[in-house]
Amino acid sequence: MTRLYLIAIAFLGITGLLGAQDTPPYGILVNNSQLHTDSSFSTATSTLAYAGEKVIILESTASWLEDDSQKQLFPWWKVQTSKGDEGWVFGDALAVRDNKENLPQGLHASHESQIDFGRGFETSELWFGVIAGSDMAAGLSILPKSYLETYLVITNPDDACIFLPLSGESTFGKTVVDFLDICETTGDDRPEIIVQKISKGIEDDESSTWIDVFSFQGGSFKKVFGEVLEGDSRDDIHLDFSNGSIQSAMLKETEDTWELFSQTWFWNAGKKSFEILYPEKRSILKATSLRSSLHFTESPYGFLRGQIEKEEEFYIQGFQKKSGTLFAQILTSLGKRGFVPYDQCQIKDFLHVSWLNQRLEEKSIKGPIFSKR
Numbered sequence: 539m540t541r542l543y544l545i546a547i548a549f550l551g552i553t554g555l556l557g558a559q560d561t562p563p564y565g566i567l568v569n570n571s572q573l574h575t576d577s578s579f580s581t582a583t584s585t586l587a588y589a590g591e592k593v594i595i596l597e598s599t600a601s602w603l604e605d606d607s608q609k610q611l612f613p614w615w616k617v618q619t620s621k622g623d624e625g626w627v628f629g630d631a632l633a634v635r636d637n638k639e640n641l642p643q644g645l646h647a648s649h650e651s652q653i654d655f656g657r658g659f660e661t662s663e664l665w666f667g668v669i670a671g672s673d674m675a676a677g678l679s680i681l682p683k684s685y686l687e688t689y690l691v692i693t694n695p696d697d698a699c700i701f702l703p704l705s706g707e708s709t710f711g712k713t714v715v716d717f718l719d720i721c722e723t724t725g726d727d728r729p730e731i732i733v734q735k736i737s738k739g740i741e742d743d744e745s746s747t748w749i750d751v752f753s754f755q756g757g758s759f760k761k762v763f764g765e766v767l768e769g770d771s772r773d774d775i776h777l778d779f780s781n782g783s784i785q786s787a788m789l790k791e792t793e794d795t796w797e798l799f800s801q802t803w804f805w806n807a808g809k810k811s812f813e814i815l816y817p818e819k820r821s822i823l824k825a826t827s828l829r830s831s832l833h834f835t836e837s838p839y840g841f842l843r844g845q846i847e848k849e850e851e852f853y854i855q856g857f858q859k860k861s862g863t864l865f866a867q868i869l870t871s872l873g874k875r876g877f878v879p880y881d882q883c884q885i886k887d888f889l890h891v892s893w894l895n896q897r898l899e900e901k902s903i904k905g906p907i908f909s910k911r
Contacts (some may be wrong), residue, residue: 553764563568564592564594565633566590567587568633568701570588570627571631577599577614578626583625590700591699593617595616595634598614601613602629604835608630609673611671615698621682625807633667633668633687633709634668634671634689635667635690636665636668636688644715648664649664654727655692655754656754657756659694660693663693664691665691666690667689668687669687671685684704684707686708687706688703688705688706689704690731704735711737713738714735714764716734716735718731719731723780726807732750733750734747736746744907745910747772748766748767749763749767751779753810755810763803763818774788775787775907778908779908779909783815785800787890794858795858798820799818800819801817801819802814825866826849827882828848828882829882830847831845831848831881832845832878834846834868835876839861846870852869852871853870854883855867865877866878869911880898889909893907
């Protein structure tokens with residue numbers, strides 16, 4: 539019974555990956571692999587296919603077979619290399635080009651896009667490959683755990699390929715790509731890849747959000763920036779990418795007050811990575827009144843302390859909510875402190891104002907937690 543179940547699962551998985559295609563299905567090797575004359579580890583030949591090589595898929599086994607050393611199940615794939623060599627490789631070495639409908643929503647816009655990465659990949663296609671199997675590390679069961687690896691791949695007209703591991707799923711946890719964007723962030727006129735991922739261990743109650751930036755350097759993708767946000771903090775931080783810099787804004791709650799903090803990274807062209815320019819520090823926002831005059835009080839709904847004219851600038855140091863109204867804690871140009879309703883303030887020169895307004899309204903951020911200019 540178990541054997542038949544595994545065969546059915548394998549057949550559905552392989553059919554879903556290959557689907558109906560106008561061109562022969564193909565994939566990319568993610569490990570150096572010996573070609574085998576049959577779908578068995580005992581039939582290895584001296585012919586070696588190398589990691590990063592694009593291969594045409596000729597057929598696959600009807601069932602998934604176990605790798606005793608890893609306690610995992612994968613199909614065998616019969617492939618043809620660019621040199622014309624044919625043979626079988628085990629499924630943990632081959633990422634098969636996936637169909638768009640099988641991919642997470644956050645990858646749809648990038649799949650099969652044409653991008654100029656330069657350095658021999660001026661005309662390249664970006665696509666995603668998948669290694670699909672079953673994880674038996676926790677012991678054989680009627681319902682084995684899904685095993686999945688997803689790779690970003692770029693291919694030039696000569697079929698040279700570069701790949702980047704993106705996400706995975708196994709007995710021990712799951713990492714999925716929430717959003718992926720391709721844009722220029724370093725000022726070198728070449729695009730970088732920004733990846734927002736959500737990671738969760740199999741026994742963890744909370745997830746972590748990762749923001750990584752990858753740059754194409756020296757024929758491979760190099761991570762040039764990375765931040766990990768624990769638990770619910772993903773909604774309380776926003777990153778803005780511009781040419782050569784990354785600026786973050788974060789809301790922190792202390793007792794009944796929200797305060798804003800910021801941090802800045804700059805692109806170090808010599809080291810080819812982002813480095814901290816300004817460590818995390820408390821941010822003060824510059825603002826003006828939306829009304830002809832604005833009265834401020836000593837506390838929310840407290841006694842009147844003074845008045846601000848419409849063109850007069852003042853500074854917001856924090857936020858408080860009382861009886862359903864959001865107040866800004868301010869400092870005037872004359873050094874007086876007080877509170878004003880936040881909806882009567884006009885924020886000036888702040889990159890993250892849309893995100894800030896959403897969070898102060900206690901809205902969860904559903905989209906990417908980064909933006910670019």
